[in-house]
Amino acid sequence: MAVSGKVVHYDANRGFGFLAPESGGADVFLHINDIDIDEADLKPGAKVSFDVEETDRGAKAINVAVTEAAPADESSGGRPHRRDDHGGRDRDRDHGRRDDHGRRDDRPRRPRGGGGGSLDAAGFTDEVTELLLDADDDLTARQIVEIRRRITDFAVARGWVLD
Structure with a gap:
């Protein structure tokens, strides 16, 4: 059907x-x-x-x-795939930033595009999907869908993401 x-x-x-x-x-x-x-x-x-x-x-x-x-407006205004942002997947790269003393700085980053603006739930879900796809090649579709649903629901419930 x-x-x-x-x-x-x-x-x-x-x-x-x-x-x-x-x-x-x-x-x-x-x-x-x-x-x-x-x-x-x-x-x-x-x-x-x-x-x-x-x-x-x-x-x-x-x-x-x-x-x-x-x-x-949806197809041309979107951001490029993360793969285009950093030239491909590199498991050995250092994901964390470093402070002035060389220590790892894992504080949350401001959203790209500056201004610290909020994302809507759909945009947030897209970002989470990209992060999950980059995180582990062994995640199944079911796992990705469930993880991103829970994270998006969590972020919306706390007002971090516009519903």
């Missing part, structure tokens, strides 16, 4: 992303091996129809078709 939804995230560098069913519920994992369409059409906000297949690693989308292109 075909499900309608939207593209939440798709990373062409890694060949996977997530689709949000229109009816609600957990996002569905999408892998490049399960699509027969142009990846360039899988921009956040694009409307899609797809079938859901349950696997031992969670739900995944198959038979994906783009039914409406992403709105221009």
